[in-house]
Amino acid sequence: MKRSSYDRGRRSFLKGVGAAGLAAMAGPTLAASDEGVEWDQTYDVVIVGSGFSGLAAAIEAKRNGANSVAIIEKMPVFGGNSAINGGLYAAPQTPLQKEEGVTDSPDTMVSDQLKAGRGIADEALLRHVAAHAREGLELCLDVGAKFHPYLQQLGGHSVPRTYQTTVSCGAGITQPLYKECKKLGVILVNRAKLKHFIRASNGQVEGIAIETRYYYDRDVAEGPQKQIRATKGLIMATGGFSQNVRLRMAQDPTLTADVGSTNAAGATGEGLLQMLKLGAIPVHMAHIQSGPWASPDEGGFGYVSNYSIFNFPHSIAIERKSGKRFMNEIADRKTRADAELANRDDQGNPDPALMITSYKHAAKHPNAKKVLKYGVGWKFDSLEELAKNYQIPFKALKAQVDEYNGYVENGKDEQFGKSMTKAKGKYLEPPFMVVRLWPKVHYCQGGVMINQDAQVLDSETGEPIMGLYAAGEVTGGVHGVSRLGSCSIPECIVMGMTASRHIMAKG
Amino acid sequence: MKRSSYDRGRRSFLKGVGAAGLAAMAGPTLAASDEGVEWDQTYDVVIVGSGFSGLAAAIEAKRNGANSVAIIEKMPVFGGNSAINGGLYAAPQTPLQKEEGVTDSPDTMVSDQLKAGRGIADEALLRHVAAHAREGLELCLDVGAKFHPYLQQLGGHSVPRTYQTTVSCGAGITQPLYKECKKLGVILVNRAKLKHFIRASNGQVEGIAIETRYYYDRDVAEGPQKQIRATKGLIMATGGFSQNVRLRMAQDPTLTADVGSTNAAGATGEGLLQMLKLGAIPVHMAHIQSGPWASPDEGGFGYVSNYSIFNFPHSIAIERKSGKRFMNEIADRKTRADAELANRDDQGNPDPALMITSYKHAAKHPNAKKVLKYGVGWKFDSLEELAKNYQIPFKALKAQVDEYNGYVENGKDEQFGKSMTKAKGKYLEPPFMVVRLWPKVHYCQGGVMINQDAQVLDSETGEPIMGLYAAGEVTGGVHGVSRLGSCSIPECIVMGMTASRHIMAKG
Incomplete structure (x- = not known):
């Protein structure tokens, strides 16, 4: 690996074989x-x-x-x-x-x-x-x-x-x-x-x-x-x-x-x-x-990806089974993708996490209407309704939302250290919008x-x-x-x- | 990527250039x-x-x-x-x-x-x-x-x-x-x-x-x-x-x-x-x-590597600054190498961890004598002497050794979940042998x-x-x-x- 042996290789090689043989070689000595x-x-x-x-x-x-x-x-x-x-x-x-x-x-x-x-x-x-x-x-x-x-x-x-x-x-x-x-x-x-x-x-x-x-x-x-x-x-x-x-x-x-x-x-x-x-x-x-912003409910990049990227800073991602957050929603991609992939049922099948956003903030993204129209995101008038629809434990979810709104108030996420700069003043309030999260290559x-x-x-x-x-x-x-x-x-x-x-x- | 285009490529290619040109190609169509x-x-x-x-x-x-x-x-x-x-x-x-x-x-x-x-x-x-x-x-x-x-x-x-x-x-x-x-x-x-x-x-x-x-x-x-x-x-x-x-x-x-x-x-x-x-x-x-078993005190694989591999199951690896264990001594290599590399002084320079073994167990490995002879490992008659030599806080180290001996007794490592099968009956007792740990490629x-x-x-x-x-x-x-x-x-x-x-x- 110390130097290229190109020249020496070429010279000694040409002595050995004819022009037809020359073409049979792959590698750096290939020459013509x-x-x-x-x-x-x-x-x-x-x-x-x-x-x-x-x-x-x-x-x-x-x-x-x-x-x-x-x-x-x-x-x-x-x-x-x-x-x-x-x-x-x-x-x-x-x-x-x-x-x-x-x-x-x-x-x-x-x-x-x-x-x-x-x-x-x-x-x-x-x-x-x-x-x-x-x-x-x-x-x-x-x-x-x-x-x-x-x-x-x-x-x-x-x-x-x-x-x-x-x-x-x-x-x-x-x-x-x-x-x-x-x-x-x-x-x-x-x-x-x-x-x-x-x-x-x-x-x-x-x-x-x-x-x-x-x-x-x-x-x-x-x-x-x-x-x-x-x-x-x-x-x-x-x-x-x-x-x-x-x-x-x-x-x-x-x-x-x-x-x-x-x-x-x-x-x-x-x-x-x-x-x-x-x-x-x-x-x-x-x-x-x-x-980590992709949806299992649509093909490819779809409508949800950009919608999620825009909304993550003022949204929470929760585990469906527990109703609790499980990651910093704006951590780097690998950290989030790995965390999302851990959301599984008892048989190990995917049980995608849910991203919950206040509708009034979510609606500011140009894709919000399409997300609803094409049935890859859903709107709920109350947290009760949302919890019932996905069979999330309501008490735990309510406690999580209240806790998170405290972080918005204080500008500090005590759970996962998320930067709250872009969440300032954006409390989680009904009506809500929900999309599901599952990573794509x-x-x-x-x-x-x-x-x-x-x-x-x-x-x-x-x-x-x-x-x-x-x-x-x-x-x-x-x-x-x-x-x-x-x-x-x-x-x-x-x-x-x-x-x-x-x-x-x-x- | 769906199929090899070898044959087709070769045919159409031969139409285009002469035999000398043929040799100028690199890749799968190379032929002679x-x-x-x-x-x-x-x-x-x-x-x-x-x-x-x-x-x-x-x-x-x-x-x-x-x-x-x-x-x-x-x-x-x-x-x-x-x-x-x-x-x-x-x-x-x-x-x-x-x-x-x-x-x-x-x-x-x-x-x-x-x-x-x-x-x-x-x-x-x-x-x-x-x-x-x-x-x-x-x-x-x-x-x-x-x-x-x-x-x-x-x-x-x-x-x-x-x-x-x-x-x-x-x-x-x-x-x-x-x-x-x-x-x-x-x-x-x-x-x-x-x-x-x-x-x-x-x-x-x-x-x-x-x-x-x-x-x-x-x-x-x-x-x-x-x-x-x-x-x-x-x-x-x-x-x-x-x-x-x-x-x-x-x-x-x-x-x-x-x-x-x-x-x-x-x-x-x-x-x-x-x-x-x-x-x-x-x-x-x-x-x-x-x-993770290599020593910074010798070149290459040296004498310490095999010595450590043999002794890890009945030894503790401690952080020099705190005198405390910082890893499961028989975790997989990446886990241990990453943990060892985190041992640094305030300037970020390596401050290698120490592996402490009872001399009577360490001496059973054929390399033990050479480790001592070539000055890449050291023997101490007491824990006080050992702590003083490396400027380890003695109280903390003593507490750690006692705690670990409890794990040997109970067959269960409460700190890092190390399997204690091979440590059975092997309490940490003076005199001790010490080698330093720093990963090598x-x-x-x-x-x-x-x-x-x-x-x-x-x-x-x-x-x-x-x-x-x-x-x-x-x-x-x-x-x-x-x-x-x-x-x-x-x-x-x-x-x-x-x-x-x-x-x-x-x-």
Whole structure:
């Protein structure tokens, strides 16, 4: 592991076998003439994946002087899983924090994230993202993304620092980014699936082979295979693997096909697997996050997730059997998901916890009406009625609500140490709204190792694989054991921008 | 991810580029004529690595009819990291359990392991190993390994089920296995380093390219490169990566070069990395275990580790500052390592915990004399003297010792729920022996995913990579978050045997 044995290996190897044998090798000594590849298309920068990272990278490449930029997307639509995420963006020292009088800094944000990461997060990468998070937000605003005029304080964050799109969805960012890409002349190719990388004899990644007219549902490519060259750089922005049941079960056998996922169907991780074949370093792939705000009463991310995220600060989550709280409702995701999964009946079957919110506060979230309309949340005029409906011991529940309202009064949660900043004045009062809570597979902390220039590192040398960049969920190490909510979009945007800046700075 | 697109990819690809270009590809479509490789040597079975797994696999291959078996070892000596491990072997329903009247079963052993694995261990693999563990022990006995005539109860095990070699070291097993290999005519090649795999055009692994006359210290190969063919099967038994600081820091940035490791220098994981390049599935690589029985007063595994493992059941571990116990001394490794790492002074610097044992019991371990001789453990005639030496509050320490002796009396630990079976009658009495405790990097739970036939699985198809097997620490998934002590040797021996049986059963 002390040095690359590339050159020596290549020389002695060539003595041993003929040209045909050469091709039989996998690994770093793989080598061939650069001239043999017939390129179908050539661009300065080629990006695989069209979520936050890919779109931000394309814009930044163009703004930094790239003549030609192409985005390759395997699905029929652009936007990836980003388009259906919660549209939550954490950044320190923003205009809204100034307006709301919140004191914050990149250091504070990093410190919150390191705590959730349980000591194994990549601090340097977190610092890089936090330092540029506001700049990433400015890119979103600049291309026309619209945000609610208030901040939220999400689980594990020590202060309110989270913006959310007015549509409460990532599409509120991906669509403006997409339009900007079109305006700047970025080539966007859909139904185009990465097959593998193409490397030069010196090991540099020169481009990719893709399948065209690819139909995801049938897993069939009807068009010809093409070789796409990236003269300045190739950026992998292919996302996570939450929807790859085999790969996620390899890490955690409990995440079977029966367990829901909030992710778009295309989040299956082929880009990650191809990079591992190239010698990228797998990091933290065993850490897969489940969203503690999901509902067992609807598919995917649904309507409840964003509704819960918004309402957790001024709601209580209670165990149905006892009528008592069992967690800090804004602890980090892993803490909450683990606590929720412990809600089971005597046979060990799920007995989902209930989130109780005052209707007048719950109704302020744009999804509240849909939650009621589609029968994934319920309204009750009194606590008695609520308790009867779910067979909760009424006395215990009443005592819990009274106790909690005391915490609202005093600004201090004596049970679980929840920050009561966002609960100020928001007593639990009838009528109530209730949703049920059960975690769903949401995010892969793991992926390939990158440096602060978004370059993918080689497992044998620790040095960058020349020509290859990665950004967003396909990378690993940034978050560690648990990722804080609203920290993915800033990471994606910032690291996408970072990759293009590094590529274009090299000239 | 739904199917392999190997054939289709290959066909459409061949239309696009010439033969030279073909070689520029990395990934599953890599393909070439089998005839181009000039093989230097050909064996039925080729094994990379000469630890427990590799040696057991070689013997089992020979015993099942292989005509020619070769072991390839990069280091100058055979035995790998196995030769310096603790020589502890857990198995249920053994002769010693019968002698000692211990009721046990493969189910019980699996249940203990699943608990330590925190829900993410591969239960089917654990069951396979537990069901064959006694058989693996019989192989060791059959080739002449010598064990102490008593069982130990290690952390996390619900009953005593652990044999230990009389030399308290893995060499007590690797040396007899090695001799048996020689006797059976296994070819053993040292200073031979794997460079990469060689695959046939159908994707099957046919052999390896190796560097010969390899000098590990200088990382130089002075001999020619050779191509070694495995006609029936190739078994990767290359161990963990505890000594690869870059790779372990990628998973956990706190495991810097300054942190000690108990492992042999060669445990650097190149075999694992080569398999990932071939498309093997990385599993649980983020879970790296530190040994809670190591001493900060000596390098590597040292003399203290085995001494502590033996003595933990009838000793107390105390926090120096308070003089109080802080953990169940035979909890699983992760629980204990995390608890020990919390022992710090006000500046956050390590303030290692102390393990206190009655001298008369401690002295029964063969390492006790060396621990004293080399100044990595100390003897005290009274508790006062001991407390004074380490500046422990005497009253608190005295109270703790008295309390603990009550638990010995009653057979029940009221503080931490430690099983007192092995502590029966062993009161803490002067003179005392003391060693200090600080965890060292010990074992990588992560590695490549295999099935119950020890076949390495492909990340794109989930099917076996034909011709490729792996066994032992280089594989992942078996143990999960924390591996129980003495469960590695049975895994290595059983999975090595399993690989060879599957290879030879195919004929």
